Amino acid sequence: MGDEADLNKERLELVLEAAGLDLWENDLVSGQVTHKASKTFEELGFTQDEIVTGVQDIFGLFHPGDLDKVKQAVADHVAGITPQYRAEFRLRSKAGEWIWFANYGRIMDRSSATPGKRLIGVTFNIHDRKQKEDEIAQINQQLLEQNKLLQELNTALELLAANDSLTGLANRRTLMELGANECKRTERFDHPLSLLVVDIDLFKTVNDAWGHLAGDRVICAVAQACAARKRSGVDIVARFGGEEFVIVLPETDGVSALRVAESLRHDVAALSVPVNEQGASASVTVSIGVATMHKGSGIGFEELVNRADKALYRAKGTGRNAVYCADVQQGGAPAVHVLIEPDEDADADGVVTA
């Protein structure tokens, strides 16, 4: 070999060494390694004598999960599909550990009489990079899982914040938010909006007679009766306070609201709520105040609740188990007052006009 050729060889070796690259050359026809990647084998813990020289033997060192990928990369390049042969794979060290390497090579004899015979390339260690990638993938996975958990917690918190914990109905805050929106819709679309305030009669006596837990059961039973009246996606049913509930009925006039209230009053009166292990049950009644607003009523949701509340007290004043309705007409004046009570004094259909 001439001086210049020697110098070129030394230059190449210098570049490879500085870049941490290990040169190899395979004869794909004979399946022989014609230039061994000695540095890689040393890194794997093999002595010079232990370096295998058959391509198939080298394949024996590849991780089973990577081998097909590597063979495919070689085949794609030999077939001219890819401009270079590139692959990342794990090799088994003499001690049995898997170490990540990468190959970068090219067929160097495409213009020769036997093209596709000589594959020349370099191998370099990418173990640290792969480990960092694995760590990042693990961290990403953990972050994804934590994110999912946070979203679930968030949904649960939103539910807790929006609903009453005893009955599962909307709580007062949710009611005031949604109710205000319904008021705006009434003004915009000229549909009546009715509201029922439902209060359990003489509830203190239930607590006193059966205890607080039994009282809770009664509250839940009345809550269910209210919820059963709900038109899904239209009405709002909320627990307003201790034994007080509010039902918002959009697009419902006073007469229809009164009918709903009256049915509910009957439903509750028919309830028999188990209150102890001995099989005792309690029955309760409710008084209901109804208020209705129309476009131009000039009142907000809070005022509508106040009017229904006042109607409720009128119903309580009659001796309870009664419905009282205040229909708020244009201009804000309560125009229709109707009382329904199960009194024997009431007329045939139980309606008394105040």
Ligand SMILES: Nc1nc2c(ncn2[C@@H]2O[C@H](COP(=O)(O)OP(=O)(O)OP(=O)(O)O)[C@@H](O)[C@H]2O)c(=O)[nH]1
């Ligand atoms: N068990 C139970 N009791 C409650 C709860 N919230 C409020 N109460 C009780 O409900 C009772 C309400 O009593 P009052 O406001 O005097 O009314 P009432 O006895 O229903 O009488 P009227 O409304 O006048 O018919 C009180 O004794 C409260 O302690 C609750 O979540 N669970």
